[in-house]
Amino acid sequence: MRGRLWKLALYLFVIGFILNLMGIVGNVLVSAFAKRWFGKPLPPAFTTDWFVFAWKNFDLGQVLGVTLFVALAAVVLALLVGTPAAYVLARRQFRGKALLLLLYFLPLLIPQMTYGIPLATTLYRFGLGGSLTGVVLAVLVPMVPLAVFVLMPFFEQIGIHLEWSAAVLGATRFQIFRRILFPLLVPGLLTAGILILVNTISNFELAFLLSGGGSQTLVVALFYNVFAGGVRPVYSIDAMAVIYMAMVMALLLIALRFVRPTQMVFRIEGGGR
Amino acid sequence: MRRGVLGERSEFDGLALVCLLPSLFYVLALFVYPFLYGIYLSLHPLKLAGFSLANYATFFMDPYQYGTVWITFRLAIPNAVVVSAVALWLAYGMRRGIWLERTITTVLILPISLGVILLSEGILGFYGANGWLNQALLATGIVAEPLELTHNYIGVILSLFMQQFPFCFLMLLGYISGIDPSLEGSARTLGATPWIVFRRVMLPLIAPGLAIAFALVFVMSFAVFPSALMLGQPSGATRSIAIAAYQQAFEQYDMSYASAIAVIMGLCQLAALVAIVLIRGRLASGATIGIGKR
Numbered sequence: 089m090r091g092r093l094w095k096l097a098l099y100l101f102v103i104g105f106i107l108n109l110m111g112i113v114g115n116v117l118v119s120a121f122a123k124r125w126f127g128k129p130l131p132p133a134f135t136t137d138w139f140v141f142a143w144k145n146f147d148l149g150q151v152l153g154v155t156l157f158v159a160l161a162a163v164v165l166a167l168l169v170g171t172p173a174a175y176v177l178a179r180r181q182f183r184g185k186a187l188l189l190l191l192y193f194l195p196l197l198i199p200q201m202t203y204g205i206p207l208a209t210t211l212y213r214f215g216l217g218g219s220l221t222g223v224v225l226a227v228l229v230p231m232v233p234l235a236v237f238v239l240m241p242f243f244e245q246i247g248i249h250l251e252w253s254a255a256v257l258g259a260t261r262f263q264i265f266r267r268i269l270f271p272l273l274v275p276g277l278l279t280a281g282i283l284i285l286v287n288t289i290s291n292f293e294l295a296f297l298l299s300g301g302g303s304q305t306l307v308v309a310l311f312y313n314v315f316a317g318g319v320r321p322v323y324s325i326d327a328m329a330v331i332y333m334a335m336v337m338a339l340l341l342i343a344l345r346f347v348r349p350t351q352m353v354f355r356i357e358g359g360g361r
Numbered sequence: 362m363r364r365g366v367l368g369e370r371s372e373f374d375g376l377a378l379v380c381l382l383p384s385l386f387y388v389l390a391l392f393v394y395p396f397l398y399g400i401y402l403s404l405h406p407l408k409l410a411g412f413s414l415a416n417y418a419t420f421f422m423d424p425y426q427y428g429t430v431w432i433t434f435r436l437a438i439p440n441a442v443v444v445s446a447v448a449l450w451l452a453y454g455m456r457r458g459i460w461l462e463r464t465i466t467t468v469l470i471l472p473i474s475l476g477v478i479l480l481s482e483g484i485l486g487f488y489g490a491n492g493w494l495n496q497a498l499l500a501t502g503i504v505a506e507p508l509e510l511t512h513n514y515i516g517v518i519l520s521l522f523m524q525q526f527p528f529c530f531l532m533l534l535g536y537i538s539g540i541d542p543s544l545e546g547s548a549r550t551l552g553a554t555p556w557i558v559f560r561r562v563m564l565p566l567i568a569p570g571l572a573i574a575f576a577l578v579f580v581m582s583f584a585v586f587p588s589a590l591m592l593g594q595p596s597g598a599t600r601s602i603a604i605a606a607y608q609q610a611f612e613q614y615d616m617s618y619a620s621a622i623a624v625i626m627g628l629c630q631l632a633a634l635v636a637i638v639l640i641r642g643r644l645a646s647g648a649t650i651g652i653g654k655r
Binding site: 102105106113119126129169172180182183194197199202210229290297310314332333 | 387468526591610622627
């Protein structure tokens with residue numbers, strides 16, 4: 089009997105949490121399509137005008153361009169830098185490996201605000217603050233280790249015998265990589281790529297600290313508009329939020345085809361907001 | 362030939378070096394170097410020549426600045442306690458798997474993936490004076506006046522909970538479902554009540570994982586920044602230490618003082634981590650039976 093009640097309480101809590109979450113997301117969604125909405129369960133009339141308004145007034149074309157550029161640059165660079173490191177860390181045993189893994193784990197563990205300020209200071213000193221390059225370099229700091237840690241198990245799954253066989257048959261190192269490892273690694277690269285994409289698009293702290301006039305990503309622009317408050321109609325800000333949400337949700341749906349939810353947490357958060 | 366730690370031949374050769382170098386260079390140049398540079402900078406104040414602790418002295422003399430440490434602890438500790446307690450309760454209850462588990466865990470990763478800004482904007486609307494929650498509470502007559510849940514301490518706590526609860530829960534669920542179920546079965550067979558099983562058998566096994574989850578939630582909450590700005594009172598009750606550091610860096614343009622505040626923030630997080638790891642060591646000593654995460 090008490091066990092039943094206990095189970096019931098669990099379900100009630102989960103339902104309550106999900107209802108609150110739906111309320112939070114639904115509020116943004118309804119508000120973005122509302123003509124005017126005040127103190128009623130639903131707005132009296134709906135419109136899509138706020139999307140047009142947001143697109144024009146918040147320069148969304150440019151902001152989306154920056155966001156996509158930063159995200160794609162982060163994916164390509166993190167994979168390029170992270171893949172060889174993941175290969176060595178998965179295949180070789182050497183002195184200091186545990187220390188190296190710890191070093192790579194720290195940017196995922198330490199909150200971005202803690203190292204963001206010294207990082208921004210450093211990049212500003214080299215004249216990269218406020219530039220697109222600066223934003224890409226900053227968001228890459230946690231993404232390179234993420235690429236390494238996501239790819240390591242994928243390399244471990246590929247039997248080393250395949251490499252040996254190819255080498256015996258006279259394949260060069262490059263041929264082994266191109267013809268054996270790379271095709272087997274494609275699922276890993278996809279998984280890592282999508283996780284990096286979702287993470288970069290929703291990364292606020294580092295992008296915020298480094299962004300300037302022309303280098304704001306979508307989340308950063310969203311933050312400035314919410315924080316400016318009052319000046320802009322809340323519906324237009326919510327329209328912008330819906331565009332952002334649509335982007336993240338689409339990527340998330342793709343991501344979930346490749347990874348289990350619990351993996352997302354270990355890999356996404358590590359530290360981070 | 363060099364010998365590795367385990368007595369095996371070290372497999373570190375030219376290829377390994379070439380493969381590791383780009384990422385190692387990246388982490389050293391953009392993570393380790395900035396940290397060291399930040400510490401160096403914090404010890405060389407803007408207005409003084411040479412080495413000085415003036416920035417730290419200024420921070421701890423000014424109540425408006427050192428008060429942020431207290432404010433941040435006041436946000437981070439209650440949040441970490443509530444998040445890990447609720448997550449433990451839920452994860453323990455779900456350790457045998459429940460109906461719709463996959464759907465529930467999928468829904469739970471939404472707030473993590475959507476990010477803090479979108480969540481905060483939604484919280485502003487949903488929990489606001491004219492939001493759905495207050496409408497429902499007023500309509501059912503539970504309250505006479507709308508509850509003030511945003512632009513104060515509660516707003517920031519709500520946002521922190523929404524972001525970190527799913528993270529902590531999924532972590533603990535993974536940890537608890539990795540514990541051998543036969544231990545619990547044995548205890549039950551020997552006549553232990555469910556509470557005794559939890560208190561004497563399961564909790565000691567969960568404690569090391571719980572300590573790590575608590576530490577991570579605490580460290581993340583201690584760096585609270587955007588939600589403290591958007592949902593709190595950024596010049597008053599929720600002026601967290603990250604806000605103080607940001608203001609020095611980007612409003613006063615005093616990078617040296619900002620670095621000092623960032624160092625103090627990092628030290629507070631480190632101190633809490635060390636404390637928790639020490640407690641964890643004590644907890645784990647009697648309880649490790651060699652069963653942990655899957």
